[in-house]
Amino acid sequence: MTHRRLILAWLAAGLGGYLLLPWYILQDGVLGVAWMRDWLGRDNASAVVQAVRHGRPWLAPIGLLLLAGFAGLVRAWPRRMRGAALMAVGATGFAYFLAQGFAIGARGWAFDVLSARFGELATGQYGMGIGAALSGAAFVMLFAIGLAERGAFKGDAFVAASVVAVAVLVAVFTFFPVVKILISAVQDNEGALSLPAFTRRLFAEKVWGVGCLSGATRCGVAWNTLLLALLCAIGSTALGLAFALIVTRTRFRFKRALRVLSVLPIITPPFVIGLGLILLFGRSGLVNQLLEWAFGIQPTRWIYGLQGVLVAQIFAFTPIAFLVLIGVVEGVSPSLEEAAQTLRANRRRTLLDVSLPLMRPGIANAFLITFIESIADFGNPIILGGNFGVLSTEVFFSVVGAQLDQGRAATLGIILLLFALSAFYLQRRVIGRKGYTALSGKGDSGLPTLLPDGIRRACYAVAVPWALLTVVIYAMALAGGFVETWGRDYTLTLRHYVKAFGVEWGPHGLLWTGAAWNSFWTTVELSAIAAPLTAALGILAAYLLTRQRFLGQSAFEFGTMMSFAIPGTVIGVSYILAFNVPPIEITGTAIILVVCNIFRNMPVGVRAGMASMAQIDRSLDEASVTLGARGFTVLRTILLPLLKPAVVAALVYSFVRAMTTVSAVIFLVSAQYEWATTYIINRVVNGDYGVAIAYSSVLIVMMLVAIVIIQKLVGQRRLGRRAVAGGASAGVVELGGSAA
Amino acid sequence: MARRKLPVPKCWRDLARPEYKGELMLGNPNSSGTAYLMLATLVQVFGEDEAFRFLQSVHPNVNQYARSGIGPMTAVTRGETALGSTVLHGVINEIVRGFPVEPVLPCEGVGYEVGSVAIIKGTRNADAARRFVDWSLSVQGQQVGLDVKEYAIPTNRAVPLPPQVPKLTDIKVIDYDFAKYGASDTRKRLLERWERDVNALPR
Numbered sequence: 001m002t003h004r005r006l007i008l009a010w011l012a013a014g015l016g017g018y019l020l021l022p023w024y025i026l027q028d029g030v031l032g033v034a035w036m037r038d039w040l041g042r043d044n045a046s047a048v049v050q051a052v053r054h055g056r057p058w059l060a061p062i063g064l065l066l067l068a069g070f071a072g073l074v075r076a077w078p079r080r081m082r083g084a085a086l087m088a089v090g091a092t093g094f095a096y097f098l099a100q101g102f103a104i105g106a107r108g109w110a111f112d113v114l115s116a117r118f119g120e121l122a123t124g125q126y127g128m129g130i131g132a133a134l135s136g137a138a139f140v141m142l143f144a145i146g147l148a149e150r151g152a153f154k155g156d157a158f159v160a161a162s163v164v165a166v167a168v169l170v171a172v173f174t175f176f177p178v179v180k181i182l183i184s185a186v187q188d189n190e191g192a193l194s195l196p197a198f199t200r201r202l203f204a205e206k207v208w209g210v211g212c213l214s215g216a217t218r219c220g221v222a223w224n225t226l227l228l229a230l231l232c233a234i235g236s237t238a239l240g241l242a243f244a245l246i247v248t249r250t251r252f253r254f255k256r257a258l259r260v261l262s263v264l265p266i267i268t269p270p271f272v273i274g275l276g277l278i279l280l281f282g283r284s285g286l287v288n289q290l291l292e293w294a295f296g297i298q299p300t301r302w303i304y305g306l307q308g309v310l311v312a313q314i315f316a317f318t319p320i321a322f323l324v325l326i327g328v329v330e331g332v333s334p335s336l337e338e339a340a341q342t343l344r345a346n347r348r349r350t351l352l353d354v355s356l357p358l359m360r361p362g363i364a365n366a367f368l369i370t371f372i373e374s375i376a377d378f379g380n381p382i383i384l385g386g387n388f389g390v391l392s393t394e395v396f397f398s399v400v401g402a403q404l405d406q407g408r409a410a411t412l413g414i415i416l417l418l419f420a421l422s423a424f425y426l427q428r429r430v431i432g433r434k435g436y437t438a439l440s441g442k443g444d445s446g447l448p449t450l451l452p453d454g455i456r457r458a459c460y461a462v463a464v465p466w467a468l469l470t471v472v473i474y475a476m477a478l479a480g481g482f483v484e485t486w487g488r489d490y491t492l493t494l495r496h497y498v499k500a501f502g503v504e505w506g507p508h509g510l511l512w513t514g515a516a517w518n519s520f521w522t523t524v525e526l527s528a529i530a531a532p533l534t535a536a537l538g539i540l541a542a543y544l545l546t547r548q549r550f551l552g553q554s555a556f557e558f559g560t561m562m563s564f565a566i567p568g569t570v571i572g573v574s575y576i577l578a579f580n581v582p583p584i585e586i587t588g589t590a591i592i593l594v595v596c597n598i599f600r601n602m603p604v605g606v607r608a609g610m611a612s613m614a615q616i617d618r619s620l621d622e623a624s625v626t627l628g629a630r631g632f633t634v635l636r637t638i639l640l641p642l643l644k645p646a647v648v649a650a651l652v653y654s655f656v657r658a659m660t661t662v663s664a665v666i667f668l669v670s671a672q673y674e675w676a677t678t679y680i681i682n683r684v685v686n687g688d689y690g691v692a693i694a695y696s697s698v699l700i701v702m703m704l705v706a707i708v709i710i711q712k713l714v715g716q717r718r719l720g721r722r723a724v725a726g727g728a729s730a731g732v733v734e735l736g737g738s739a740a
Numbered sequence: 741m742a743r744r745k746l747p748v749p750k751c752w753r754d755l756a757r758p759e760y761k762g763e764l765m766l767g768n769p770n771s772s773g774t775a776y777l778m779l780a781t782l783v784q785v786f787g788e789d790e791a792f793r794f795l796q797s798v799h800p801n802v803n804q805y806a807r808s809g810i811g812p813m814t815a816v817t818r819g820e821t822a823l824g825s826t827v828l829h830g831v832i833n834e835i836v837r838g839f840p841v842e843p844v845l846p847c848e849g850v851g852y853e854v855g856s857v858a859i860i861k862g863t864r865n866a867d868a869a870r871r872f873v874d875w876s877l878s879v880q881g882q883q884v885g886l887d888v889k890e891y892a893i894p895t896n897r898a899v900p901l902p903p904q905v906p907k908l909t910d911i912k913v914i915d916y917d918f919a920k921y922g923a924s925d926t927r928k929r930l931l932e933r934w935e936r937d938v939n940a941l942p943r
Contacts, residue, residue, distance in 0.1 A: 301762075688837075
């Protein structure tokens with residue numbers, strides 16, 4: 001099979017981008033029609049017009065290289081030769097495309113060496129736009145098709161294109177910014193390379209000091225970070241497992257309530273939990289006031305420090321552990337448990353020797369994810385940390401504060417990255433090479449075994465108080481939206497809601513007079529754009545990682561997972577460093593917010609997809625391949641329907657994470673595109689708690705609605721399992737909504 | 741303050757009094773420009789060595805060095821601390837919102853800073869940028885801050901001042917040396933010394 005039509009389509013796209021569309025990014029966006037009125041002008045013209053009319057001849061070779069791509073269609077040549085031609089054209093084209101982009105910036109040559117060698121250029125160029133994006137993509141795709149033509153990836157163009165496309169995207173939007181910021185780690189603050197500066201920062205007392213063990217005030221921030229992450233990961237994973245077991249393996253009456261509760265912290269803007277904790281346990285909080293009133297105990301500030309951050313993080317990350325674990329706990333095949341019981345194992349033994357070992361990948365994943373979440377967390381340490389510093393906040397203050405020490409930020413970022421990668425490596429070792437397939441093509445009908453009594457009570461004892469405390473904290477935080485001024489005047493009022501979300505009926509229709517509408521619509525719109533792209537990219541990468549074998553696969557996995565390990569503050573700064581100047585000049589646009597969210601949240605989609613695919617037996621895809629299906633068909637018709645819980649999880653998670661993110665977007669928002677969370681943070685900083693809390697409440701409610709909608713749209717995975725004995729609800733219903 | 745029966749301080753020196761133990765929140769000059777402004781002010785008021793001796797004597801009273809300049813202010817309004825150091829208009833903003841807080845301008849003298857606006861060299865929209873800067877320096881532009889209840893003192897003297905804004909003539913303002921204390925080597929040296937001589941001490 002050849003790929004003539006595919007090649008033609010990409011050549012057409014590339015040439016269309018080169019000949020017709022604006023090559024450079026337009027200041028007012030390409031979606032309007034304003035640029036068409038002056039479509040030959042300096043700003044708006046396509047590449048061919050730029051090369052001929054506007055003194056930018058360096059764009060001409062790109063068109064010639066695109067034309068050379070037609071060599072891939074020469075029928076007289078053998079297939080391997082056409083493939084080689086396509087690869088050569090694709091590689092050369094893309095290399096030249098990048099080279100001209102980096103070499104020529106807004107004010108002519110970007111490097112002094114070049115201007116010294118070739119003389120000053122009369123004109124520079126702006127950031128790349130839609131035309132450039134299409135041409136660049138065409139080169140990349142021609143290269144990928146060439147690979148497939150030469151027999152790589154079993155000659156499957158879909159797989160080849162997916163691998164190459166994901167790799168290029170990750171390289172541009174994850175590696176490139178990171179490299180940019182790492183370079184600044186080995187530079188002194190004037191920009192010259194300096195190794196001593198790097199080592200001095202790397203081994204600084206503030207980072208690695210162990211003074212606290214011997215009575216001094218503080219330990220280094222690196223130790224703080226590790227200790228916090230370890231405690232948080234243990235706590236969150238244990239709680240998450242308790243919840244998952246209660247939901248799947250008991251007759252607990254309030255399962256639905258538990259599910260909703262466990263979702264709440266995820267859909268909460270990060271500082272709301274911190275705020276609730278302060279209102280409850282802070283110095284003027286209810287608990288302290290009560291203690292002082294009843295027993296005359298002086299209020300203390302214990303909440304500010306390791307304890308407070310840890311409590312807040314466990315509240316925040318237990319649901320993530322739960323989401324990771326629930327899919328795996330559900331996926332453990334009941335027939336294996338029934339087999340164990342047939343062999344006279346009691347319920348306790350079945351759980352400990354059969355079910356739990358099968359859940360090991362899930363538990364390790366949950367631990368890894370919460371560990372990394374903790375070290376990358378920014379919102380909780382910044383609100384509750386007090387004098388307790390961790391790496392992510394130190395990174396932020398190194399760049400943003402009065403220090404303005406980019407090198408220090410980058411160095412701390414490297415240390416953070418090393419921690420995260422070590423966690424990643426350890427997790428791989430724990431899972432090892434054993435298989436955990438539990439969902440096979442053979443009929444599988446059984447019921448999950450109920451938990452043994454002792455363990456069930458232990459789960460209840462941990463999970464129920466936690467759930468109640470969650471309710472109290474939310475009640476505290478949300479009540480603040482309805483009182484005049486928290487801490488002083490507790491008169492009930494709707495003033496804050498009107499201020500944020502007021503609507504009036506004007507002469508020209510509805511008027512959105514509330515102060516929050518602008519950031520609200522921006523956030524919803526951009527998150528809704530980012531979520532499906534994130535989920536698609538994540539599941540696609542998971543498919544390539546679990547179901548295909550290709551050269552450089554472990555590097556590919558590292559690349560897709562890497563952005564998860566980079567704390568948002570580092571991403572934010574590196575995005576500014578990388579994307580503020582041509583060739584990619586997207587700071588201040590909506591694009592950078594969408595892109596940032598996609599690549600930050602993609603790893604969760606990858607993880608969810610991989611964990612679920614590990615449970616789906618390969619014999620299913622093999623059967624499909626035997627019947628003549630190719631990569632795309634297998635993915636679409638066999639895997640995706642079975643992956644629905646993972647798809648829902650990825651969609652929900654990426655949407656919600658995008659809506660609630662702070663650490664990275666706080667660097668990337670602009671006056672035109674403001675994010676809900678950064679708007680709220682600004683209200684908090686200004687002491688305007690009423691509006692902040694009212695806004696947060698609206699966000700929480702809105703995301704609950706969104707989750708329900710996403711679930712209804714995607715639907716549920718239907719596995720043929722028997723109905724619960726004696727219960728009215730069918731097994732399918734119990735299985736459904738697993739990601740909620 | 742009233743509940744703990746504490747006297748209101750009048751001068752920088754008062755902050756070192758033992759009855760304020762655990763009741764004072766300052767900013768961390770490593771992360772907060774406001775806190776650095778305070779550090780530089782103290783150095784100019786007392787002289788460098790004396791300023792650091794003073795900060796060391798205050799250190800036991802400090803419950804936290806907040807990350808942001810406004811941090812001590814919000815902590816005071818929430819009742820998380822009794823005393824805090826911040827910029828004057830931050831306090832006025834809170835008073836206007838109805839919080840029972842009160843500014844104290846230390847008797848030894850206070851520093852100040854001037855907000856700034858700049859145009860990036862080589863911008864694509866130089867004309868629009870210039871028009872924006874002109875507007876932001878005009879009476880009309882500077883009125884906007886006051887209209888949204890931000891009571892920093894406008895630099896354009898023609899702006900009519902509402903009663904909430906204090907008159908600069910009533911305040912003992914020091915002759916702040918922007919060239920010296922804005923320079924990065926002075927800043928770096930002071931910050932390192934603060935970290936070593938003040939922040940590292942046990943409380």
